[in-house]
Amino acid sequence: MTGTGTPRQAPRQDTPRGTRKAAFMRSDTSSRPSPTSSVPQRPAPAPAGWGALFSGGNAARSVTLAAGVMLHAVNLYMAMTVLPSAVRDIGGMRYYAWNTSLFVAASIAGSSLSARLLGRFGPRHAYAIATAIFAIGAMLCATAPEMSVMLAGRVMQGIGSGLLVSMAYAVIRLVFSPGLWPRAMSMLSSMWGVATLIGPAIGGLFAEFGAWRAAFWTLAALSIPFVVLATTVLPRTTAPEPGPPRGIAWAQIALMVGSVLCLSVAGASPHGWENLAGCLVVLGLFACLAHLERQDRTRLLPAGALAWGSRLACLYALMGCLALTVEVIEIFAPFFLQTLHHQSPLTAGYLSVLMAVGWSTGSVLNAGAPRPRIVRAMLAAPALALAGILFLACYLSLPTDGTWRAMGPVCLAFLIVGVGAGMAWPHLLTGVLLAAQPADRDLASASLTTVQLYTTALAGAWAGMIANIAGLADPGGMAGAERAAFWVFLLFALVPAAGILVARKIRNVLL
Numbered sequence: 001m002t003g004t005g006t007p008r009q010a011p012r013q014d015t016p017r018g019t020r021k022a023a024f025m026r027s028d029t030s031s032r033p034s035p036t037s038s039v040p041q042r043p044a045p046a047p048a049g050w051g052a053l054f055s056g057g058n059a060a061r062s063v064t065l066a067a068g069v070m071l072h073a074v075n076l077y078m079a080m081t082v083l084p085s086a087v088r089d090i091g092g093m094r095y096y097a098w099n100t101s102l103f104v105a106a107s108i109a110g111s112s113l114s115a116r117l118l119g120r121f122g123p124r125h126a127y128a129i130a131t132a133i134f135a136i137g138a139m140l141c142a143t144a145p146e147m148s149v150m151l152a153g154r155v156m157q158g159i160g161s162g163l164l165v166s167m168a169y170a171v172i173r174l175v176f177s178p179g180l181w182p183r184a185m186s187m188l189s190s191m192w193g194v195a196t197l198i199g200p201a202i203g204g205l206f207a208e209f210g211a212w213r214a215a216f217w218t219l220a221a222l223s224i225p226f227v228v229l230a231t232t233v234l235p236r237t238t239a240p241e242p243g244p245p246r247g248i249a250w251a252q253i254a255l256m257v258g259s260v261l262c263l264s265v266a267g268a269s270p271h272g273w274e275n276l277a278g279c280l281v282v283l284g285l286f287a288c289l290a291h292l293e294r295q296d297r298t299r300l301l302p303a304g305a306l307a308w309g310s311r312l313a314c315l316y317a318l319m320g321c322l323a324l325t326v327e328v329i330e331i332f333a334p335f336f337l338q339t340l341h342h343q344s345p346l347t348a349g350y351l352s353v354l355m356a357v358g359w360s361t362g363s364v365l366n367a368g369a370p371r372p373r374i375v376r377a378m379l380a381a382p383a384l385a386l387a388g389i390l391f392l393a394c395y396l397s398l399p400t401d402g403t404w405r406a407m408g409p410v411c412l413a414f415l416i417v418g419v420g421a422g423m424a425w426p427h428l429l430t431g432v433l434l435a436a437q438p439a440d441r442d443l444a445s446a447s448l449t450t451v452q453l454y455t456t457a458l459a460g461a462w463a464g465m466i467a468n469i470a471g472l473a474d475p476g477g478m479a480g481a482e483r484a485a486f487w488v489f490l491l492f493a494l495v496p497a498a499g500i501l502v503a504r505k506i507r508n509v510l511l
Helices: 057-090 098-112 114-142 147-175 178-208 212-233 250-267 272-295 311-340 345-352 354-365 371-395 404-435 438-470 477-492 494-510
Strands: none
Touching: 057 098, 057 114, 057 147, 057 178, 057 212, 057 311, 057 345, 098 114, 098 147, 098 250, 098 438, 114 147, 114 212, 114 438, 147 178, 147 438, 178 212, 178 345, 178 354, 178 404, 250 272, 250 438, 272 438, 311 345, 311 354, 311 371, 311 404, 311 438, 311 477, 311 494, 345 354, 345 404, 354 404, 371 404, 371 477, 371 494, 404 438, 438 477, 477 494
């Protein structure tokens, strides 16, 4: 989003159908609301460079927010790397995917409560509470004698992580000017790339030495310097939001978490009819969620987020498609690389997080892009994701000797998927913040994490169901892993295919 340097033009008139160009992502024209739009549009913020984000008081705030996201990301990548070793030690292969599904389901609850926590305790104390919950979860995982305790620890970690990540986006809106939002969003995205250097290293090294528990103890230790930094740098209080205090959308949160848990339970069943019943129940719960969001005064998402064809709905839908595609690859790629391609835990972890490297690279390089390039990125992201996951379905499901020549195409596919998603992601997030009504700005901030986490949880649950049906646990072994790798990635290719249609819809409102 760079300025054009040309004089401002007069705003264009609405077309006979009552539509007009989206106000967000515009730097060369002024903005006024469309008479037929239910969402007031705001002028696009004047862009600012990277220097403004890392100078003066902004520097310490940026480092703190980035560190919170990195703590979450390090935990995610570390856990993906050590889980195969943990499962071999304490058992529970049928519930392998639950480690991700329950973690993310708990993160949904945490992210949904972040705005209330910030408003009641202020950023300093809210960050301290979230970090303490996260550290307790890490210690539970480190001492787990069986899978049930491991899952309890992952739930605690999820609540803390959801709070940390969601509060980072909320604090961006509170402490930075709108012109810095795209850069700040890209900064947070780039932390995933930094985490790829730390998470797999911690997990892989400890797993190879048979000390996977030490990885979780390390996470608990990393929480100490972070909480000291957060309570020193962040403001004690924030200005109250305009209007009466919002309630917590407990019903919607329960429906979201319930749908994830229901799908996880159904996915672990060996009976096809139970799998189908779980999917139908999830669809019913989502329908109830959509109804409550349209009717209830206490909402979880900004107004219009679930209105078919609205700008917000399209932005959320494309976010969901990209998140589903990336997460299902990240969840199962380390397992398939170790099982079918003779990779060590450390190597498999680093190979699978190449998507995060690509994501960070695309995000940073495209952060200051002009509107035409942003539109092209929105169109390219799901297309690249589709190409990548189809290739993985055909290639990763076939055992190889694990040499670098055999792994080269896999690395390229990971990078392609990550770069495509990274180019579009910061602008999708900024678009949501700018398209939401002013009264919904707190909901919009929290929803950025909630929507991503919800789709991630569904990805883990659905992928686990598909993998179990394909034979991951029964008959298991190489044959089961081959079938699971093929069907998981092939069926999930439908997700970026739908994202291509959504991206075309977004293009129509941007051009």
